[in-house]
Amino acid sequence: MTSHPDPHAWQRPASASLVDPEDDLPSSNYAGDFETTAIPRYDSAKSSSGEPFGLIGDPEPLPYVQPGGRHSLGPYGAEPTEIEPDAGDDRARDRRGTQDLGLLLLRLAVGALLIGHGLQNAFGLFGGYPSRPMGAAFIRNHNLDELIARRAEFLTRYQDNGYSGRYRKLVERVRSVEAHKTGAEGKFPLTEAVARYYFKLMAYKDEYEVARLYSDPGFARKIEGMFEGGYRLKFHLAPPIFNKPDPRTGEARKSEFGPWMMAAFRILAKLKRLRGTPFDVFGMSEERKTERRLIGEYEATVAELLEHLDGENRKLAVEIASVPEHIRGFGHVKRRHLGEAKKKEAELITAFRASRPSARAA
Secondary structure, three states, X not given: OOOOOOOOOOOOOOOOOOOOOOOOOOOOOOOOOOOOOOOOOOOHHHOOOOOOOOOXXXXXOOOOOOOOOOOOOOOOOOOOOOOOOOHHHHHHHHHHHHHHHHHHHHHHHHHHHXXXXXHHHHHOOOOOOOOOOOOXXXXXXXXXXXXXXXHHHHHHHHOOHHHHHXXXXXXXXXXXXXXXXXXXXXXXXHHHHHHHHHHHHHXXXXXXXXXXXXXXXXXXXXXXXXXXXXXXXXEEEOOOOOOOEOOOXXXXXXXXXXXXXXXXXXXXXXXXXXXXXXXXXXXXXXXXXXXXXXXXXXXXXXXXXXXXXXXXXXXXXXXXXXXXXXXXXXXXXXXXXXXXXXXXXXXXXHHHHHOOHHHHXX
């Protein structure tokens, strides 16, 4: 069986050649800097005429043309014409501009929200509660239960379980009342303030605590890591029962004690349960009496805050509970800060009493 070719089927003319437009190699008849290669016309109806075949429609030159007439473009050459901008490009640019504006507005909105939230937490602005009291700029996001547990554990080492239980009892009472009266939903700013500053007042650094810290094995390891070879410890202390204040300045004068104080510290640390009892020889000083009195005054102040607490005056209550933050230092420095803190506390308590529901109604 013999097959015959279809006379109407397209066949490539013998004279036609396909040229890759991306081919940068010059042809054999290269005439200058630019040349144009005509691609045969693709038209089966005209395949027998010998005319070149175009890819689409009438023959058109490839874009690789000399914009002028220096080189002959052949019978199918044409000068490039100016390309008009597509109207669709303008619409696309308009859409991109609208999208960019929308993204900018979204970023500004999110930034304003985050800044506002930060100001609420850092400074208590816009009805917020400062994480650190009275406008402190540094935020500490501790879990409240962890904060309380860590301080209660410290007070056990500082004194005993009874002393630690006293701390926990007041703090838990504050949390219960705050939740009941203010409808707190996971946030307890007053409880956190009491947990921090009630602890600060209870853990005042007296002679027993200094002895406990120096006799701790960790202190000896730290010293050994700082020096190589032998070393000799000297302590500069101002125990109130031994050192009298300077008659000119009124400040306590420190005396130098040798390495034997480490043995004295170990003994004194074991006597910490005498703290605050009639057998506490160090508790007879005016400074120690003041420190113990501050604890009782703070407990009475917190009781008053809880009695009249509501959603409107809670922020003021947090400021009052945070006043001990400003009682710093030791000796005469601490006395000066204490006077300033008590003056501030009196002003805040006056404002709190004026904010009671009965006072607001009057």
